[in-house]
Amino acid sequence: MHKKFNIDFVGKRKIFFTISIVMVAFSILSTFIFGADLDIQFKGGTIITYVYDGELDCDRFVNDAKDVLGGIGVKYTTGVDFSTGKNNIQLSLTSNSGLSSDKQFELTNTLTEKYSANAIELIESSDVSPSSGREFFLKCIVAVILSLIVLIIYIAIRFKNIGGWLAGICAVIALLHDCIIVYGTFIVCQMPINANFMAVVLTILGYSINNTIVIYDRIRENAKLYGKKKTREENVNLSINQCLTRSINTSVTTVVAMLAVTIVSTIYGVTSIISFSLPVMVGMIAGTYSSVCLAAVLWCFFESKKKSEKTPNKTADVKQA
Numbered sequence: 001m002h003k004k005f006n007i008d009f010v011g012k013r014k015i016f017f018t019i020s021i022v023m024v025a026f027s028i029l030s031t032f033i034f035g036a037d038l039d040i041q042f043k044g045g046t047i048i049t050y051v052y053d054g055e056l057d058c059d060r061f062v063n064d065a066k067d068v069l070g071g072i073g074v075k076y077t078t079g080v081d082f083s084t085g086k087n088n089i090q091l092s093l094t095s096n097s098g099l100s101s102d103k104q105f106e107l108t109n110t111l112t113e114k115y116s117a118n119a120i121e122l123i124e125s126s127d128v129s130p131s132s133g134r135e136f137f138l139k140c141i142v143a144v145i146l147s148l149i150v151l152i153i154y155i156a157i158r159f160k161n162i163g164g165w166l167a168g169i170c171a172v173i174a175l176l177h178d179c180i181i182v183y184g185t186f187i188v189c190q191m192p193i194n195a196n197f198m199a200v201v202l203t204i205l206g207y208s209i210n211n212t213i214v215i216y217d218r219i220r221e222n223a224k225l226y227g228k229k230k231t232r233e234e235n236v237n238l239s240i241n242q243c244l245t246r247s248i249n250t251s252v253t254t255v256v257a258m259l260a261v262t263i264v265s266t267i268y269g270v271t272s273i274i275s276f277s278l279p280v281m282v283g284m285i286a287g288t289y290s291s292v293c294l295a296a297v298l299w300c301f302f303e304s305k306k307k308s309e310k311t312p313n314k315t316a317d318v319k320q321a
Helices: 015-033 058-069 102-115 130-158 164-188 196-231 233-267 272-321
Strands: 045-052 073-080 085-093 121-128
Touching: 015 164, 015 272, 045 102, 058 073, 058 085, 058 102, 073 272, 102 121, 130 196, 130 233, 164 196, 164 272, 196 233, 196 272, 233 272
Parallel strands: none
Antiparallel strands: 045 085, 045 121, 073 085
């Protein structure tokens, strides 16, 4: 039996709008507070991957690598090499010109000698061009913009009976809200902006718009069912409350799954997965919030404002007559 809610979402819109504005503002300001950490894909450099046996003090390993490389920036991620089953550590070395073969040879020899007990072995080394990363990022941005335009057109056609164009624009505003919060999560958690960032954004866009369309669909059905018996505000509140149980259940199920992935990845030190699962978890919570508390409520607010702007004009015409 689904629990019945009776929350006045439209009446509490100022609270919801304020919460969203604060979260979005903080996410944007976090860039200046913490600084955006661009991945090597956008800076250029060299990626070197080693496999090893046993336990490895990764922080000490990286510090030893820095001593050999001098002023070159070094970051690392850990994981498991699926071909050998061994643990691996991937060093990202920021350098516009890449790392020379002599320097790579010196680095590998030094680390192999210092960590002989771990049987350090170089399995891959590749230079990364910053231009290819920027090109990938720009293509993803274009894909997101085009998808948002298509969404507006789709919602405008499907929900034309309830002011489709405005509903589409409000849905896109809610999606942008989610994307900015995901961005803020990467910045606050000091995660590099990389391919995982775009993967998370695209995942959240699909998840959030699905919730929003379900609510819009219920608003349209209730508008047909009740007609003028219910005001627009009453219809929006009723529709959101009817979809609330479904939205909460879907969100909790997915967030719990991502939480489990995050915990396991943290225990085993698989940072490459954490930089996907943690932002997805935050983004899904934000997506549920924006679908329930923002999209339809914002649409209702703008529709009411349009109506109030037209009413005085009609009144003035009557007086003149």
